[in-house]
Amino acid sequence: MNRIEDLINHTENLKVPEGRSKSEIWADLQNKIGDDTVKSKKRFIKHPVFYYSVASTIILFFSVLFFLSYKNTTEIFVQAGQKEKVFLPDGSEVIINSVSSLSFSTKKWESERIVDLEGEAFFNVKKGSRFTVKCSNGTVEVKGTIFNVFSRGDVLEVKCTEGVVSVISKSGKTKHLEQNLGVKFNLDNNIGEIFSLNDSNTDLWTNGQFYFDNVNIENVFKEMERQFDINIQFEGKTTRFFSGYFTNKDLDRALNMVCSPMSLSYEIENESLVVIQ
DSSP states (O other): OHHHHHHHHTOTTSOOOTTOOHHHHHHHHHHHHHHHHHHHHHHHHHHHHHHHHHHHHHHHHHHHHHHHHHHTEEEEEEOTTOOEEEEOTTSOEEEEOTTEEEEEESSSTTTOEEEEEEEEEEEEOOSSSOEEEEETTEEEEESSOEEEEEEETTEEEEEEEESOEEEEETTSOEEEEOTTEEEEEETTTOOOEEEEOOTTTSSGGGGTEEEEEEEEHHHHHHHHHHHHTOEEEEOSOTTOEEEEEEESSOHHHHHHHHHTTTTOOEEEEETTEEEEO
8 A cells, every 4th residue: 555655656747637636536546446355355255155056056956856756756664563555546455565665656657557666565456557566676567467476585476366467587587477377586597487376375475374385494484574573593504495384473383383394493582582493
């Protein structure tokens, strides 16, 4: 500031506009410098605020889109020891097994009947457009029928009790099922074995009865864990296979029905732990 004042004081040869003194000019110059400084500061802080405002608007926009999308999706999760019957928007009936989840879009339902399933469920589908069940292990397509889908671990098993069902494995292999036929895909070999349904392998689980035909004993105990909401500590050979059934009405009886034929002993430690040897 002093250098500017000295410059004005030593400019004797410069003409000053008439009617204005050096002091007045100096005062105007100081005011102009002050105004420019303020304007410069305002311009400096304007840009970050502007960008923050734009960023906030974008975040809010996508948050609203996510909320609307989530709101239009129905998700059902069934806890251990439970099963649940639900009705889809078209009136189709689904019974969901323990530790299983089902989700679908209510917004898109009229244009595409698609559900996502993890676990097991029994479907009684109303006739209409194509009905699709998507699982981690494959896809099931029907138009109107009654069928059961089991998708856990590396196994996809579908049983058709009425109508016609198309089953597409994760690798793209397709099997067509008619009434009273089932198919089982094991992702290790992906054969897709078709079998006939009878009283011992229809979907009696909806009534609390669980039948097994040459199933790894570990998978039998996993189902028992889901039905009774317990943890089973198995101290034996996991290469053994079980054929038979159990009911989910009484834990001690269920354990006896599985362990006795396999020459296994069990101990119910508490409400949440069973040890099998």
